[in-house]
Amino acid sequence: MKRILVVGGGAGGLELVTKLGHKFGKAKQAEIVLVDRSRTHIWKPLLHEVATGSLNIDTDGISYRAHSAKHYYQFQLGCMNGMNAAEKYIELDALLDEDGQELLPQRKLQYDILVLAVGSVSNDFGTQGVAENCFFLDSHRQAERFQQALLNQFLRIQQGDGQDNLKLSIVGGGATGVELSAELYHVADLLKAYGMPSVSAKRLEVELIEAGSRILPALPDRIANSARSELSRLGVKVSESKRVIRAEKQGFISADDNLIEADMMIWAAGVKAPDFISKIEGFETNRNNQIVVLPSLQTKSNDNVYVIGDCCACIQPDGSFVPPRAQSAHQMASLVFKNIQASFRGEPLSEYLYKDHGSLVNLSRYSTVGSLMGNLTAGSMFVEGRIARLVYVSLYRLHLIAIHGWLKAMVIMAAQKIGKVVKPKMKLH
Secondary structure, eight states, X not given: OEEEEEEOOSHHHHHHHHHHIIIIITTTSEEEEEEESSSEEOOGGGHHHHHHTSSOHHHHSEEHHHHHHHTTOEEEXXXXXXXXXXXXXXXXXXXEOTTSOEEEOOEEEEOSEEEEOOOOEEOOTTOBTHHHHOBOOSSHHHHHHHHHHHHHHHHHHHHSOSOOOEEXXXXXXXXXXXXXXXXXXXXXXXXXXXXXXXXOGGGEEEEEEESSSSSSTTSOHHHHHHHXXXXXXXXXXXXXXXXXXXXXXXXXXXXXXXXXXXXXXXXXXXXXXXXXXXXXXXXXXXXXXXXXXXXXXXXXXXXXXXXXXGGEEOBOTTSOBOOOOHHHHHHHHHHHHHHHHHXXXXXXXXXXXXXXXXXXXXXXXXXXXXXXXXXXXXXXXXXXXXXXXXXXXXXXXXXXXXXXXXHHHHHHHHHHHHHHHHSOSSOOO
């Protein structure tokens, strides 16, 4: 029996392994295995809500092991660190417990077909002091670490003399930085209802720093302008064309040698594929460690290795590369599923063509802005407010449907609505 190995349970990886499980795993036509370094899945566009406590990973996350039992695949907990394409196996790091004790030694997992969906991590571009002094939001562990530190800072303000404000500086004016800026103001106001009357949005000083000429550089001007206006209304200081050259304990140092003071610093400027990817022999990678693939999403050196999501460098007919977005990962997962089926039947493979369905930026409860059906209207269908918020929420619901099926997804959505009534509106521990 063939083994199909999917490494990475993000938006694309989990959707793909679910489809493969129902198609091949259920019928015992192939052994389907998902490998991920975490036990729990959370939709990456929602990590900024985990970071502020608006989303609780304990109740809103999806257990890979529980999910695998119902969708006909196996789950292996582990972190990939290399592979041998000639002998068709990947290598996993030793698994350690919280005290650093070894639970499982380094392992090798064989495969017949491999799909790499390992996602991306923040790219600090080698900027001095960033790794030591900044928070990152690449995973739910990092988001939870930030959330704990944020609660501690709010506690400091509550127990203080009423004069201190909380200064946060966020480097990176992409979707993550913009959405996090707005979400911070939302949770600060929520805390007044949970025994912290001294905490409010007025006690926040948030600066969003973008090296480029404007925030949201990958999106149309109208979206960026609308988002900037909304952030400014909330109180966010939006600093564009400002480059950070290093990070210190007191804050960021800009290129003009000014100190941007901060109690908490977040780095959300750019992404790259994990560093181990560039060390694997035989792969062609770009400067962001992404693997350059054929139009079929196979690697150039191995027909039995596919790449999807943020770690994939797929060039389009116009010479551009597919952007690292959740919708890209979803589309790639669908194509690889189709191509794996075709390979089993000995049929020719299809080529991937990215379809831009538009982009949305969620500014917490305050607003949502974006463009829809970008592939048809060149981004000219501008939406904002309640309509945009509805579409934004629908994207997450479509993801739930893809990994659970219609019936269970509807039950989960109903449970989440009930939970909002009976549970606190934010995680308080």
